[in-house]
Every structure is written in structure tokens, then in C-alpha cells.
Amino acid sequence: MEQRVSLVTLGVSDLERAREFYRSLGWTPGPSPEHIAFFQTGGMVVALWERAALAVDSGIDIADDTEDTPGSGDTWGGKLLGLNVASAAEVDEQLADAQQAGATVLRDPCTRFWGGYSGVFTDIDGHVWEIAYNPYWTVTEDGRTLLGDGRG
Template sequence: MDQRLSLVTLGVTDLDTARAFYERLGWTPGPSPEHIVFFQAGGMVVGLWDRAALAIDSGIETDDTEDTPGSGDGWGGQVLGVNVASSGEVDEQMDSAQEAGATILRPASSRFWGGYSGLFADPDGHVWEIAYNPYWTVTEDGQTFLGDGRG
């Protein structure tokens, strides 16, 4: 699996409030689809998304009382992401994670926003997404740059 980080998605309780906070810090939103805000942060991206929607998309059961990786009240409301250049690379990275002992939260599949992604939890429950976003650019050295706002 690639040793890099290209996207951090923060689950927020109020998107407008969170966006305003980061703008007051001097951050400028980039092209973003409705209901999510992306910020270009050097060669990576920081996203803000409704916390409940992020949990559902990530396969997280926030009211789960079982000791399921990534789930429960202890979930920190963030997902770490690695963007890759093709859907085939998503499958390869997900296979590598599973072989290393990850728990698959959502198998890789086509997504409503036009890309392809899957999610897993590491042994301590930290959630990772491996994604191909056809609207973003991933350079050979792994830097990820926002596209036109569709994905």
C-alpha cells in the first residue's frame, strides 16, 4: 500500500459554521460539490462533511455498543484518505490492507459522486479510505489536487 496521505475528511456538526471557521483562519475553499467543502492544503486536501453522513458513508455505526473496529461513540469523526490514479489501484490497495489485517468497512465499489472507493479500519479502529476520483489529479509522487468541484 502507498505510504502517503492525500485526504483528511473531518466530520462536522454544522457545515456552515465549520466552513466559516476555516475561512477565518485564512483558508480558501476550493471547487466542491454541494454539502461538502474541500480545501487545497499543499499537495493534499482537507474536506469538511456532515459527521453523520461521513459515518454512514464510511460504514461506521456510531451507536454500536460492540467492539467493532471504527465504530461506537469513540469514533473521532475523521477519515484518512489515499487517492490513487485508477480504480484498479483502489482494488490493489484494499487487497493489501486486508492481507495486512485490516477490517473492511465498505468494499471498493463505484460511488454516487462518480469515483470508486473502499474503506477499512486498522487494528485500532482508525478509518482509511482508498479512492479514485476522476475529477482530481494525483501526481506520480502522490500529491492530490482538487478538480472542477464535481467530486
């Protein structure tokens, strides 16, 4: 798996309140779909997304404390680290590398509702990662991830 982070997604309780908080810090939102806020932060992206929606999308059951899935239940911190890659095939390769290293796959790679392709895993301590190909964003040769036109 490539040694970089492209995206940090924070699960928030109120998207508009969180967006305004980051604006008050002087951050400028980038082009974003309706239910998420993206901020270009140098060569990576910080995203704000409703916590429950992020959990569902990541394959985490935050309502069940007895769930055996790593990171599930109330202990899930509402954070997702992301690695954006340049193709769907790279998603499959990177996820296979993570699984071979001991990761637990929470969501197999698949085409996503937003037009990209991604899979989700937890590392050996339960930290949640998504490996994604977003056709609307640019991944530069040096690994920077740049927002696109607001899709995806």
C-alpha cells in the same frame, strides 16, 4: 499500500459553521459539491463533511455502542484518512494489501454516488481509511492530490 496521505476528512456538526471557521483561519475553500467543503492544502486535501453522513459512507454505525465494527459507536472520532490513487484497479490492489496486512474492510470497493470508486477499512487500532479513485481530481506522479472542478 502507498506511504502517503491524500485526504483528511473531518466529520463536523455544522458544515457552514466549520467552513466559516476555516475561512477565518485564512483558508480558501476549493471547488466543492454542495454538502462538503474541500480545501487544497499543499499536495493534499482537507474535507469537511457532516459527521453522521461521513459515518454512514464509511460503514460505521455511530448509533450502536454494542456494534462490533472497529471504530463504531460514540468512540468514533469523526475522522477519515484518505489515499487517492490514479485508477479503480489501484483501489482494489491497495485495499487488498491493507487487508493482507490485517486491516478490517468496512466497505468493499464500489462505484460511488459522486462518480468515483472507493473502499474503506480500519487499521489494527480502528483508525478509518478510505482508498479512492476520483476521476475529477489529479494524482500527480509524486503523489500530490489536486482538487478538480468541484465534482466528486
